[in-house]
Amino acid sequence: MKRCTVTIINETGLHARPANQFVQASKNFTSDITIKKGDASVDAKSILGVLTLGAGKGSEIIIEANGEDEEKAVEALAELIESGFKE
Amino acid sequence: MLKGIGVSSGVAIGKIKIIEDDRYAIEKKIVENETIELQRFSSALEASRKQIQKIHDKAMAEIGKDEAGIFEAHLMILEDEAYIKEIEKLIQDEKLNAEFAADKITGKYIEMFNGLDDAYLKERAADLKDVSTRIIRNILGITINDYNLKEEVIIAANDLTPSDTASLDKKYVLGFLTEEGGAASHSAIMARTLEIPAVVGVEGLLDSIRNNEFIILDGDTGDIISNPGVKQLEKYSNKKENLLKSKKIYSQYKDKETVTIDNKKVVLAANIGSPADLDTALNNGCEGIGLFRTELFYLERTSLPSEDEQFEVYKSLAEKMEDKPVIIRTLDVGGDKEIPYMDLPKEMNPFLGYRAIRLCLEREDIFLTQLKAILRASFYGNIKILFPMISSMEELMLAKEFVKKAEAALTEKGIPFNENIEAGIMIEVPSAALMSGLMAREADFFSIGTNDLIQYTSAVDRGNKKVSHLYTEFNPGVLMLIKQVIQNAHKEGIWVGMCGEAASNSRLVPLLLAMGLDEFSMNSANIPQIRCLINNMKYEDAKKLLDVLNYGYIEKIKDKLDQFIKDNCQIRSVGP
Numbered sequence: 001m002k003r004c005t006v007t008i009i010n011e012t013g014l015h016a017r018p019a020n021q022f023v024q025a026s027k028n029f030t031s032d033i034t035i036k037k038g039d040a041s042v043d044a045k046s047i048l049g050v051l052t053l054g055a056g057k058g059s060e061i062i063i064e065a066n067g068e069d070e071e072k073a074v075e076a077l078a079e080l081i082e083s084g085f086k087e
Numbered sequence: 088m089l090k091g092i093g094v095s096s097g098v099a100i101g102k103i104k105i106i107e108d109d110r111y112a113i114e115k116k117i118v119e120n121e122t123i124e125l126q127r128f129s130s131a132l133e134a135s136r137k138q139i140q141k142i143h144d145k146a147m148a149e150i151g152k153d154e155a156g157i158f159e160a161h162l163m164i165l166e167d168e169a170y171i172k173e174i175e176k177l178i179q180d181e182k183l184n185a186e187f188a189a190d191k192i193t194g195k196y197i198e199m200f201n202g203l204d205d206a207y208l209k210e211r212a213a214d215l216k217d218v219s220t221r222i223i224r225n226i227l228g229i230t231i232n233d234y235n236l237k238e239e240v241i242i243a244a245n246d247l248t249p250s251d252t253a254s255l256d257k258k259y260v261l262g263f264l265t266e267e268g269g270a271a272s273h274s275a276i277m278a279r280t281l282e283i284p285a286v287v288g289v290e291g292l293l294d295s296i297r298n299n300e301f302i303i304l305d306g307d308t309g310d311i312i313s314n315p316g317v318k319q320l321e322k323y324s325n326k327k328e329n330l331l332k333s334k335k336i337y338s339q340y341k342d343k344e345t346v347t348i349d350n351k352k353v354v355l356a357a358n359i360g361s362p363a364d365l366d367t368a369l370n371n372g373c374e375g376i377g378l379f380r381t382e383l384f385y386l387e388r389t390s391l392p393s394e395d396e397q398f399e400v401y402k403s404l405a406e407k408m409e410d411k412p413v414i415i416r417t418l419d420v421g422g423d424k425e426i427p428y429m430d431l432p433k434e435m436n437p438f439l440g441y442r443a444i445r446l447c448l449e450r451e452d453i454f455l456t457q458l459k460a461i462l463r464a465s466f467y468g469n470i471k472i473l474f475p476m477i478s479s480m481e482e483l484m485l486a487k488e489f490v491k492k493a494e495a496a497l498t499e500k501g502i503p504f505n506e507n508i509e510a511g512i513m514i515e516v517p518s519a520a521l522m523s524g525l526m527a528r529e530a531d532f533f534s535i536g537t538n539d540l541i542q543y544t545s546a547v548d549r550g551n552k553k554v555s556h557l558y559t560e561f562n563p564g565v566l567m568l569i570k571q572v573i574q575n576a577h578k579e580g581i582w583v584g585m586c587g588e589a590a591s592n593s594r595l596v597p598l599l600l601a602m603g604l605d606e607f608s609m610n611s612a613n614i615p616q617i618r619c620l621i622n623n624m625k626y627e628d629a630k631k632l633l634d635v636l637n638y639g640y641i642e643k644i645k646d647k648l649d650q651f652i653k654d655n656c657q658i659r660s661v662g663p
Contacts, residue, residue, distance in 0.1 A: 011395040015207060020163065045168030049209055052199040057395065 002070040005062050010084040013056035018085040023047045025080055031067025044077070049058070089296075091289030092269060093309035095278035096612055097334075098327035099262030100320070103300045104240035105293070106251055116184040116604065122177050122575045131225035136165055138221065139250075146253040150280065151366065157214065157249045164218045170196070186226045193219035199476040204390050217248050236260070241304060247274040257415055261306050264311065266292040276472060278306075279367045279612065286311060337615035339661050341372035345618050351626035353600065355618055356412070357611035358586055362400055365407055366610035372618065375412040377608020378473070378534065378586040379404065381457065382420055389428050391453060397460035405468025412469045412645055414584075414608075415461050416513070418453060419443045419475040438542065448485050458493035465505035472508060473534055478516040483529055486510075511653035513586075514572050515539035527579035534608070535572060537587025541565050560589040561641045561648075570602045570636065577603060584608055593620055594648045598658070601629040622655045 012018050026033050026044040033044035039058055040047030044063070055061055062083075065073040118124045143158035164170070170192065177188040193215060234251075236259035240409045244251065246267040251275065263278045263285035278285030284306030296302070296313065303312040304325045306475035312319055329524070346352045356377030357368035368376065384392040385401075402414050420426055421442030434440040447454040464470055490510055497504050514520050515536030523533065537560055542549060544565050549558035560566075569585075576583045584606030589595055591609035596617055607617065632651055635644045 007481050012399070013395075016399075043169035046167050047163050048170050048215065051208060052196065052203070054203040054208070056393075074099050 001064060001066045002074040003062055003064045004074045004078045005060060006078045006081045008059045008061065008081060010059055011057055012085075013059065014050055014053060014061075015056075019047060019050050021052055022077070022080060023086055025077060026073070028077075029065065029067070029069045029073035030074045031065040031070045033063065033065045033073055036064065037064040040046075058073055089292060089313070091264075091292070091309045092274075092288050092310065093285075093306045094269075094275035095263070095283060095285035095306045097262075097282070097284030097306045097330055098323050099241050099284040099304045099306070100315075100323060100327065101239055101241050102259045103264075103296050103298060103302055104236070104249065105245050105296070105298050106234075106244040108243055111224065111227060113186050113190050113223070114119075114184070115187045118178075118184050119177050119182075121182050124182075124185050128174065128178060128189070131185070131222050132165065132171065134225045135218070135221045136162065138225075138241050139165065139218075142250060142253045142303060146249075149257060150277075152250065153366065154253060154277075158253070160211075160214050161218050164215055165222075167465040176396075181315065181353055186223045187222055189219060189226065192431050193445060201376055204388065207396070213428055217250055217510060220248075221250065230411075241302060242597055243292060245293060246272065247277070252277045257283070261517060263287070264289060264302075264304055266290070266294060267598040269381065275407055276367070277364050280370070290431065296436075331542070333616070333658075336658060336660055337619045340615050340618040340622060341370070343372070343618060343622060343661070345374065345621055347600070347621055347624055347626045347629075349625045349627055350602070353604065353621065354584075354606040355614050356414075356584070356606055356608040357614065358608050359611070361403055364611070365404060368614075369615045371611040373614055375414070375469075375606070375608075376404065376408060377412075377414055377584050377606055379415045381416060381418055384592055385418060385420060385426050391428075391456070394456045394460045394463075397457060397462050401461055401464030401470065402467045405464050405470050408468055410469050412471055414471045414473050414511070416473040416475055417444070417457055417461075421446045438539075438548070444474050444482055444486060445476065448482065448489070451489075454489055455471075455493055457498070459496060462490075462497055462504040462508065463502055464492055465508045466503045470508065471532070472510040473513060474510070475513045475536070476516060476539075476560060477514075477526070478510040478518045480525060480529070481521065483526060486512075487529065510580075513539075513544070515587075516620050517544050517568065520544075520568045520572050524575040524578065527576045527581050530581065532584045533572060533576050534606075535569060535571075535583065535585040535587065535604075536583060537565075537589035540568065540587070541589075544568060555612055559641060560587075560595060561642065561644050563636055563641070566598070566636055566644070569599070570633075573602045582606065593617060594645065594652065596620055597624060597629045597651055598632050598635065598648060600624075601627060601632045619658055620652070620656055622661075623658050628655045 008014060010018055014022060023045060034041050035044050037053050037055050040053055042053055063074050063077050093167060097614050139158050139161050143155050146158060147155035168546045174188045177183055178185055196215055197212045200208045235256040239259050239261050241262040241264055242260055242263040246265050260283055262283055263274055265274050265287045266289055268274050268287035268485050272287060275285060275287050284304060286306060286309050288305050300313055303315050309392055345355045354374045356375040357373035358378040359368055359376055360380045361383050384397055386528045401415060461472055477483050509531035511528045511532035514533050517525060540561055541558055545557060545562050547554050547558040549555045573583045582605040585604055586608040590607040591613040638644050
């Protein structure tokens with residue numbers, strides 16, 4: 001299992017377009033991917049799940065992947081968040 | 088007689104067709120064969136997917152991209168594997184029936200969305216509800232409402248969902264009638280977009296009407312008359328015909344510029360309360376947004392809106408309007424417009440109390456956040472700032488200092504904004520009107536708010552039935568003030584708009600034009616009519632009206648203005 005902690009830096013947070021983008025990106029990997037914020041933990045491939053996290057700008061989240069491409073998945077998703085979704 | 092809120096102009100006469108509510112009974116059952124149950128669920132999903140795709144395409148073709156976007160979001164929910172799997176797991180593990188499992192899991196998510204304090208997420212809860220209702224109806228084999236209209240009908244419903252409005256065959260829809268909803272509800276907005284007469288918020292509607300009942304609905308007054316007599320039928324048929332006739336002529340003026348016969352140009356802009364009104368405003372041929380009320384962000388929620396949330400909305404407005412002006416009024420609450428979470432004390436005299444700019448100047452957290460959001464958005468279009476309720480020079484200067492402060496904060500972060508953004512003030516307090524000569528040196532423009540100016544100048548609460556007859560824009564004192572404000576502004580080289588209801592009063596428009604008003608901002612539905620009026624008169628003729636200010640009597644002034652329109656504005660059809 002791979003994990004990584006990142007901070008949301010884009011203005012919108014994991015909402016609207018960035019949330020859709022994040023979910024679509026997660027779906028590119030076969031690994032099970034979860035994101036955690038505080039006590040809450042959701043499936044990174046679920047738009048409803050990601051939205052319910054309510055992860056706004058400045059939130060710290062943990063990305064966890066489990067599977068064949070876990071390393072790549074965590075790396076790519078962390079990079080997407082750290083790039084601020086090119087907002 | 089039933090009565091509701093008229094939200095889309097016009098008269099509809101015809102038979103009722105009731106669109107059933109989404110209510111259905113869901114029983115919890117333990118099933119014997121969960122494989123069959125899983126199949127029921129998956130075929131319902133497939134059916135739902137096809138239906139939504141179809142509605143999406145229809146919405147795209149008939150209504151527009153924004154409306155179609157709602158259904159793209161619906162499809163994304165339908166493709167949410169975690170959501171689907173949770174439902175399947177419940178069916179499998181607990182041998183529960185599919186509809187119960189779907190309802191239970193959906194309920195869990197909706198609760199989560201509603202628990203989060205965010206207007207955007209609350210809308211997603213409505214999307215999820217619309218999708219899950221469809222899935223469950225498909226599981227239960229309840230035919231989704233029969234939208235297959237074969238004859239012209241008036242649609243009646245508790246409320247209409249986006250799925251409902253997009254599915255209906257518009258050529259058979261004479262009008263909308265809903266029990267719930269207000270002027271900003273989805274049904275109301277759709278009705279205006281599609282130019283279908285509509286009355287919403289009709290209490291007791293579904294208890295008192297039946298399918299195929301013959302009714303008249305008046306989308307202007309909100310009146311509903313069931314089983315009308317011959318006389319009423321005649322009256323409303325005439326009204327309908329006249330409305331259609333003039334509407335046809337008015338609509339020819341939609342995309343024209345606003346200019347009198349002798350070449351005096353003015354701007355007709357729209358007042359909007361929500362970004363959802365923008366398409367209608369553009370369709371009605373607005374030449375700008377003269378007033379964007381931002382209260383929407385603050386009301387009907389439980390905490391203050393963030394800078395980003397506001398920025399996104401202002402930005403999209405600015406982009407859609409391209410280079411046309413978008414005037415954003417800063418928060419105008421307090422007094423009668425309450426915001427529960429702000430915990431403002433009740434006041435004896437709210438209209439004279441702690442409201443609008445008075446509140447903002449003391450609440451740096453609210454005011455700076457909003458100004459920063461407006462400034463950031465100004466980079467993407469032609470945005471102007473408007474301060475409400477200014478009553479002294481001190482307030483105006485302080486408000487301008489806040490703009491400087493917001494600009495400095497953005498500059499420090501390297502965030503771009505329009506450095507030459509115009510900041511204007513509402514002229515709605517008599518002291519500001521009287522000082523307009525001084526204020527015009529510091530403000531970039533004026534927008535006369537007649538609703539408050541009339542109430543403050545003539546000391547009349549128009550909500551008080553005992554005195555409301557005294558509330559009129561034709562009070563010569565009010566008219567004199569307006570004239571003075573326009574003159575003072577022009578002397579200092581700034582322009583003047585008007586965003587109160589008086590700006591779309593066709594009787595008053597020639598006089599306002601004569602006074603030199605530069606911009607008329609109104610409910611966009613009135614734009615074609617007012618443009619038709621202005622384009623059919625001469626500025627030189629209108630100027631002779633200035634004499635009415637000396638008449639002194641309200642009725643005399645009204646008579647003269649009526650006579651003027653009769654004599655000098657021959658409405659004519661124009662070519663494309």
